[in-house]
Amino acid sequence: xxxxxxxFERLDRKLMYEGTIISMYRDRVKASNGNxxxxxxxxxxxxxxxxxITDEGKIVLVKQWRNALDRFTYExxxxxxxxxxxxxxxxxxxxxxxxxxxxxxxxxxLLSLRTTVAFCNERIDVFVARELKKTEQKLDxxxxxxxxxxxxxxxxxxxxEGTLQDSKTVSAILAYxxxxx
Amino acid sequence: xxxxxxxFERLDRKLMYEGTIISMYRDRVKASNGNxxxxxxxxxxxxxxxxxITDEGKIVLVKQWRNALDRFTYExxxxxxxxxxxxxxxxxxxxxxxxxxxxxxxxxxLLSLRTTVAFCNERIDVFVARELKKTEQKLDxxxxxxxxxxxxxxxxxxxxEGTLQDSKTVSAILAYxxxxx
Numbered sequence: 001x002x003x004x005x006x007x008f009e010r011l012d013r014k015l016m017y018e019g020t021i022i023s024m025y026r027d028r029v030k031a032s033n034g035n036x037x038x039x040x041x042x043x044x045x046x047x048x049x050x051x052x053i054t055d056e057g058k059i060v061l062v063k064q065w066r067n068a069l070d071r072f073t074y075e076x077x078x079x080x081x082x083x084x085x086x087x088x089x090x091x092x093x094x095x096x097x098x099x100x101x102x103x104x105x106x107x108x109x110l111l112s113l114r115t116t117v118a119f120c121n122e123r124i125d126v127f128v129a130r131e132l133k134k135t136e137q138k139l140d141x142x143x144x145x146x147x148x149x150x151x152x153x154x155x156x157x158x159x160x161e162g163t164l165q166d167s168k169t170v171s172a173i174l175a176y177x178x179x180x181x
Numbered sequence: 182x183x184x185x186x187x188x189f190e191r192l193d194r195k196l197m198y199e200g201t202i203i204s205m206y207r208d209r210v211k212a213s214n215g216n217x218x219x220x221x222x223x224x225x226x227x228x229x230x231x232x233x234i235t236d237e238g239k240i241v242l243v244k245q246w247r248n249a250l251d252r253f254t255y256e257x258x259x260x261x262x263x264x265x266x267x268x269x270x271x272x273x274x275x276x277x278x279x280x281x282x283x284x285x286x287x288x289x290x291l292l293s294l295r296t297t298v299a300f301c302n303e304r305i306d307v308f309v310a311r312e313l314k315k316t317e318q319k320l321d322x323x324x325x326x327x328x329x330x331x332x333x334x335x336x337x338x339x340x341x342e343g344t345l346q347d348s349k350t351v352s353a354i355l356a357y358x359x360x361x362x
Contacts, residue, residue, distance in 0.1 A: 005253065005327060008246045017198045017205050019221035022300055024198050024205040029248050031323035039248050040200035042223060065189045066298045067210050067220050072186065073298055112343040113351060115297040117247045117254055119203055122297055123346075142212035146186060160360065162293040167348035170294060174355035179341065
């Protein structure tokens with residue numbers, strides 16, 4: 001909106017560590033006041049997620065162990081794209097079936113998220129899936145995922161109480177409530 | 182809920198790179214099926230955020246350049262804690278005044294987020310701030326932040342259109358709409 005603001009200029013980007021799903025860089029950035037300093041940058045290849053709605057209006061979440069939090073979480077089904085060229089909606093339908101054993105041909109775009117903009121470019125597109133058909137889970141060898149159905153009102157309580165915190169899951173549930181109900 | 186699921190066991194955590202605001206680790210993790218593999222872990226010291234509501238019911242957002250996205254963003258005011266012991270609500274009140282030039286003594290807990298649970302422990306607690314009193318911005322030397330007020334309906338449109346994507350901001354706006362209106 002404003003034309004007065006100046007972009008910061010990136011002078012350099014150097015790979016410091018290559019992880020299994022992310023890469024850690026040190027960026028040298030010139031701020032709009034001319035100061036030069038180092039910024040952390042985590043490169044991520046993008047992910048997709050889906051909020052599955054049963055014919056009874058319940059929401060399907062997956063429970064899994066999260067090493068980064070040292071605990072189990074409830075989340076909407078999600079995962080990385082199969083290569084750079086997989087369309088987000090195709091990836092969302094694939095992750096839905098792999099993680100929950102539900103197939104859907106009725107996916108609609110809900111919203112697009114940037115999970116943590118201070119240091120990472122991760123983008124997650126979220127879709128609503130309806131008309132779910134039961135098939136079978138197709139988990140990766142090390143995945144251990146259980147599938148649960150929740151009433152929307154229960155999930156809203158869990159967000160208020162702070163027992164449901166995952167940002168893509170919180171955003172998806174609240175956006176579904178706001179835009180679909 | 183289920184007692185059948187097993188935790189994954191972390192066998193080792195090794196610091197691979199120390200950044201300016203995050204630290205990158207390589208974890209060795211034993212999955213519930215016994216397989217051992219490496220996981221990325223990004224350590225973050227925690228952050229706080231605040232959704233400021235004017236007396237007219239408008240929402241105050243800040244515009245700033247984000248190196249990780251190569252673009253400007255609109256976000257709720259937010260920032261890291263001042264040391265490990267700063268209470269989240271104190272940090273939120275401080276960031277509110279520093280970034281927007283508004284002071285509030287009426288902060289309420291809204292929700293707690295984990296931004297990206299697949300690889301990072303970042304936690305952001307979000308508060309609603311009302312009864313805003315005009316003071317002055319107190320920006321860090323390199324910060325360049327402009328302050329805008331939006332109608333809630335406009336922000337909901339921006340989320341739908343995908344022009345507002347920051348997960349803490351999306352979650353805060355939708356939670357405010359859901360729990361306060």
